[in-house]
Amino acid sequence: xxxxxxxxxxxxxxxxxxxxxxxxxxxxxxxxxxxxxxxxxxxxxxxxxxxxxxxxxxxxxxxxxxxxxxxxxxxxxxxxxxxxxxxxxxxxxxxxxxxxxxxxxxxxxxxxxxxxxxxxxxxxxxxxxxxxxxxxxxxxxxxxxxxxxxxxxxxxxxxxxxxxxxxxxxxxxxxxxxxxxxxxxxxxxxxxxxxxxxxxxxxxxxxxxxxxxxxxxxxxxxxxxxxxxxxxxxxxxxxxxxxxxxxxxxxxxxxxxxxxxxxxxxxxxxxxxxxxxxxxxxxxxxxxxxxxxxxxxxxxxxxxxxxxxxxxxxxxxxxxxxxxxxxxxxxxxxxxxxxxxxxxxxxxxxxxxxxxxxxxxxxxxxxxxxxxxxxxxxxxxxxxxxxxxxxxxxxxxxxxxxxxxxxxxxxxxxxxxxxxxxxxxxxxxxxxxxxxxxxxxxxxxxxxxxxxxxxxxxxxxxxxxxxxxxxxxxxxxxxxxxxxxxxxxxxxxxxxxxxxxxxxxxxxxxxxxxxxxxxxxxxxxxxxxxxxxxxxxxxxxxxxxxxxxxxxxxxxxxxxxxxxxxxxxxxxxxxxxxxxxxxxxxxxxxxxxxxxxxxxxxxxxxxxxxxxxxxxxxxxxxxxxxxxxxxxxxxxxxxxxxxxxxxxxxxxxxxx
Numbered sequence: 001x002x003x004x005x006x007x008x009x010x011x012x013x014x015x016x017x018x019x020x021x022x023x024x025x026x027x028x029x030x031x032x033x034x035x036x037x038x039x040x041x042x043x044x045x046x047x048x049x050x051x052x053x054x055x056x057x058x059x060x061x062x063x064x065x066x067x068x069x070x071x072x073x074x075x076x077x078x079x080x081x082x083x084x085x086x087x088x089x090x091x092x093x094x095x096x097x098x099x100x101x102x103x104x105x106x107x108x109x110x111x112x113x114x115x116x117x118x119x120x121x122x123x124x125x126x127x128x129x130x131x132x133x134x135x136x137x138x139x140x141x142x143x144x145x146x147x148x149x150x151x152x153x154x155x156x157x158x159x160x161x162x163x164x165x166x167x168x169x170x171x172x173x174x175x176x177x178x179x180x181x182x183x184x185x186x187x188x189x190x191x192x193x194x195x196x197x198x199x200x201x202x203x204x205x206x207x208x209x210x211x212x213x214x215x216x217x218x219x220x221x222x223x224x225x226x227x228x229x230x231x232x233x234x235x236x237x238x239x240x241x242x243x244x245x246x247x248x249x250x251x252x253x254x255x256x257x258x259x260x261x262x263x264x265x266x267x268x269x270x271x272x273x274x275x276x277x278x279x280x281x282x283x284x285x286x287x288x289x290x291x292x293x294x295x296x297x298x299x300x301x302x303x304x305x306x307x308x309x310x311x312x313x314x315x316x317x318x319x320x321x322x323x324x325x326x327x328x329x330x331x332x333x334x335x336x337x338x339x340x341x342x343x344x345x346x347x348x349x350x351x352x353x354x355x356x357x358x359x360x361x362x363x364x365x366x367x368x369x370x371x372x373x374x375x376x377x378x379x380x381x382x383x384x385x386x387x388x389x390x391x392x393x394x395x396x397x398x399x400x401x402x403x404x405x406x407x408x409x410x411x412x413x414x415x416x417x418x419x420x421x422x423x424x425x426x427x428x429x430x431x432x433x434x435x436x437x438x439x440x441x442x443x444x445x446x447x448x449x450x451x452x453x454x455x456x457x458x459x460x461x462x463x464x465x466x467x468x469x470x471x472x473x474x475x476x477x478x479x480x481x482x483x484x485x486x487x488x489x490x491x492x493x494x495x496x497x498x499x500x501x502x503x504x505x506x507x508x509x510x511x512x513x514x515x516x517x518x519x520x521x522x523x524x525x526x527x528x529x530x531x532x533x534x535x536x537x538x539x540x541x542x543x544x545x546x547x548x549x550x551x552x553x554x555x556x557x558x559x560x561x562x563x564x565x566x567x568x569x570x571x572x573x574x575x576x577x578x579x580x581x582x583x584x585x586x587x588x589x590x591x592x593x594x595x596x597x598x599x600x601x602x603x604x605x606x607x608x609x610x611x612x613x614x615x616x617x618x619x620x621x622x623x624x625x626x627x628x629x630x631x632x633x634x635x636x637x638x639x640x641x642x643x644x645x646x647x648x649x650x651x652x653x654x655x656x
Contacts (some may be wrong), residue, residue, distance in 0.1 A: 001030050004050050009033050011057045012040050013386060013438035015421075021370040021466045028435040035426030036435055039360045040387060065115040068390045070443045072124050074101045083112030085119060105450060107398070118393030122446035126479040129410075129458040130334040130654070132169025133589075133597035133647040135159075136509065138611050139173050139202060140233055140623065142601075144631040146206065149227040149238045151626075153320035154204030156337075157327045159631055164331020166641075167648030171328070172338040172412060172598055174513070176202055180279030180349060181243075181271050181310070185235040187623040188612075190342045190414065191381065193279065193349025196403045197267050198317035201239055203246070207323070208316055210249035222248055232624040246313065256311045263354070263399065264311055266291050270350040272306035273299060280348030291354055321407035328409065334653060335458055335596070336409025341401075343415040343422075344381025351382075358388040358396045364425040365418075369432050370466060373614075376423075376431030383422050386439045394447055401448060405455035411448075412507075416461030417471045419444040441474060449478050460507045460596070464488065476505045484508040484594055486585060487515055496557035499592035508594035510585050510603055513611040518585055518603035522551060522578045525608040533619050555581065563587040579606070579639070586643050590650035597647060604643050605629050 006016050014036050017027045034044045043049040063080050071077055077099040085093045086109040093103070099110075103121045110119040142151035142159060160171050177192030178199050179185060185201070186193075205211060205222060214222070222245045227237050258265045269291070270281070276299075277284045287295035300307055328336035344365045345351045352359060359382050367377040389397055405411060413419070420441045425434035452459050459480040463471050475482050484506040489497040502508060510518050516526040524547045531540045555576060558564035564576070564584040582603060589597045602611065605628050613620040627634070634640055 001027070001033070002047075002050070004047075004054055005030060005033060005044060008042070008044060008050055008054045008057065009037060011054070012037060012042055014040070015436040015438070018368065018436055020368065026368070029433065032426060032429060032433055032435050035429065036363075036424050036437060039363050039424065039426060040385065040437075065110070065112050065117050066390065068118045068120065068393050068443060069099070069110060070120045070122060070440075070446045071099055071103065072446065073103070073105055073121055074124055076101050079112050081113040083110055085110050105453065107393075120394070120443070120447060120450065122450040123453045123478075125477065126449055126453055126459065128479050129481060129595050130169065131595050131651050132334050132653065133599065133651045134168045134170030134172060134333075134335065134338075135163055136172045136598045136600045137174070138513065138623070138625075139176065141611070141625060141627045142631060143229050143626055146204065147229075148205065148225075148242055149229055150201070150233045150235070152204040153202050153317070153324060154207050155631055156202075157320070157324045159634070160324055160333075160337065161327040161331050162631075162635055164328055164333040166644050167653065168644065169333050169651070169653060170335035170338050170410060170596065170598075171333075172410075172507075173340055175340040175342045175414075177342055178267075178350065180274050180346075181239075182274050182279045183236050183240070185239045186279075186346070187233075187235055189340075189623065191346050191379075192342055192351075193270075193274075193346055194267060194351045194354075195342060195345055196263065196351065196400050197314055198321070200246075200313040200317060201235065201242065203242065203313065203316055203320060205242060205245045205249070207320060208246075208249065209254075210246075210252040213252040214249055218248055218252075229626065231626075232621050233626060235624075247309065250309055250312060253312055256308055256315055258308065258311060261311075264314055265307065266354050267350050268307045268310035268314070269296065269300045269303075270353050271310035272303040274350075275306060276303070279346075281353040282348050289353075290356075318407070325407050325409075332653065333409070337407065338410035338412055338458070338460065339404055339408040340412045341404055341414060342381075343418050344379065344383060346380070347382035355396050358385055358392055359383065360385045360424070362427045366423050366425050366431050366434060367465075368423055368434065373431075376434070378425055378431035383424060383437070384439070386437065390440065390443070394443060397444070398447055398451065401451040402455075405451055405457055408455060408457050410458040410460065411452060412460040412462060413448070414462050416463050416475070417467050419448070420468065420471055420474075441470075445474055445478060445480075449480070458596075464512070479505075481595060482506045484592070485512060485515070486510045486588065487521070495553055498557065498561055499588045502592040502594055504593040504595060506594045507596040507598055508589050508592050509598040509600070510589065511600060511610075514614050516610050517600065517607055518582045519578060519606050520608040520610060521547075521554075522581055523608050524548070524551075526610070529609075529613065529620070533613070533616060535613075535615050554585075558584045558588065561588065561591065563591065582606075583642065583646070586646055590647055597651060599643060599647065601627055601629075601634065601640075604639050605634070605637065606639070 009016050020026050037044045042053050079097050083095050088106045105121050108119040110117045140150045142155050144155050147155050175189040176198050178194040178197040180193045225241045225245045227241050363383050365381040365383045366379045369376045421436040421438050423434050424437045461475045463482045484502050527543045527547050530536050612622045
């Protein structure tokens with residue numbers, strides 16, 4: 001690659017090579033670098049364009065004040081001259097040629113050397129998370145006699161209160177991000193239309209003031225709409241019936257002040273337009289492509305009732321999430337509800353429309369090739385433009401975090417390495433035809449720490465897979481937790497590592513939503529179903545033998561640790577009782593030093609099917625599997641009680 005192109009790419013945070021999962025150097029194709037630079041507004045399509053762009057980079061005064069300054073509390077930073085800091089409370093402080101270390105945490109303004117900048121003072125670290133354990137839930141899977149075909153926020157409030165009074169200190173959820181309102185309804189919680197607003201599919205219709213205010217005939221009609229629980233979750237049926245019911249109740253609701261929250265009004269406008277024109281704004285008429293366009297204002301006027309309806313739905317979501325938070329607090333949970341932040345958004349969704357000025361238009365986020373995905377991964381998600389984030393004072397990132405943390409005792413950040421770098425695939429390229437783009441990790445991580453600090457929330461980063469050491473180190477330095485998964489705790493020979501050697505600074509779990517459940521692993525279900533779906537790259541017999549060997553390695557570790565007695569056999573005295581092995585796996589979690597322990601109800605209730613099968617869309621019922629027991633049955637299940645007692649003994653709650 002031409003050295004000038006390399007220098008230009010480096011100046012804009014675009015990698016020209018990377019280290020793969022085998023720690024081998026992989027050089028990025030020049031056309032990929034040129035394409036990604038183009039997504040950042042940099043023309044590198046010819047030698048003269050590269051020379052001009054490089055000259056522009058070198059002409060920048062590196063001593064000048066940048067658009068955003070992130071300062072860790074207790075540290076200082078040199079300035080190009082004297083300045084004035086306007087604190088977020090409106091007061092002012094004059095500074096000499098250095099920012100002092102005693103500035104308060106928060107979002108301030110800095111004027112210096114003829115320029116103004118956003119000044120963010122962030123905490124050095126968060127308080128250490130309290131050692132505790134809790135349940136991991138796919139909320140859609142948690143059903144009861146009151147829910148409409150899938151789990152809802154009423155189910156969550158009931159379950160959270162019960163879990164807290166039975167020793168659990170947290171409940172970790174799948175993302176509750178909003179999806180598009182038109183059919184078909186998106187099933188994946190990791191491809192949301194918006195990360196700032198909530199999916200109204202999770203509303204409990206009967207837990208609304210409008211339902212209570214409605215006349216008996218209307219309530220009877222609403223009650224009759226309730227769909228029954230099926231073998232699989234039908235999101236389209238749930239949304240069609242729930243939306244109809246809420247439309248019947250909307251006249252009984254009070255007004256929503258659309259002037260109080262411009263971002264909510266803009267989101268509700270997108271929802272109203274999406275009902276009319278489809279969920280992908282890129283397919284709308286060009287005159288509707290910008291939220292501030294005159295045609296959008298006219299459509300907002302015409303669709304005023306629908307805009308108010310969708311804003312009301314978000315108000316209901318806030319109210320019901322408040323009830324969940326109250327249930328966790330009343331039960332004495334030391335952490336409470338931990339929400340999940342997806343790594344990106346559907347580029348055609350609400351955030352793609354509202355936040356287009358800080359997103360890289362046309363990019364698709366994914367991951368480079370590795371041992372499990374040899375062609376790479378294309379998640380089809382939009383990405384922040386790091387330069388635009390800095391230029392706008394990280395306002396969009398901050399506001400997203402604030403809205404997510406409003407109802408959270410904790411936040412799990414999916415693919416947390418994306419705060420350091422993301423794999424960008426330019427238009428026209430395959431998943432492997434991408435490269436990494438760097439972000440300002442000091443800013444991304446520091447702002448996350450500030451907003452979590454203000455919300456009193458713990459932070460868990462999903463740092464699985466090929467992750468640079470600086471990611472794990474950066475999390476640890478801020479008292480943010482990483483992720484430890486039993487399936488991946490192996491030594492160089494492939495043997496399972498003793499729990500005592502697991503990291504302390506982590507959320508420890510047996511599995512994840514993308515991996516086999518504990519019963520599924522023991523039964524070899526991951527081989528059977530992948531063979532059925534034609535997802536295996538090797539011979540089925542070889543995969544079965546590998547699965548059997550891994551099972552034996554797991555049993556050997558559990559026995560060596562005294563967690564599974566040698567004599568623990570099933571009734572036919574031929575095989576180890578899988579239910580006892582599942583208990584022993586949870587005993588391994590309990591024996592680890594990890595600060596937080598997460599337990600999946602799929603594991604405890606004997607479900608062999610995993611929630612999501614990577615590499616499939618409709619071939620497998622991804623995100624559609626209900627739990628094999630209702631909330632009422634879970635509360636009385638002896639397997640659940642046994643695991644809860646085991647983990648409560650290992651992580652006893654401090655006296656209140």
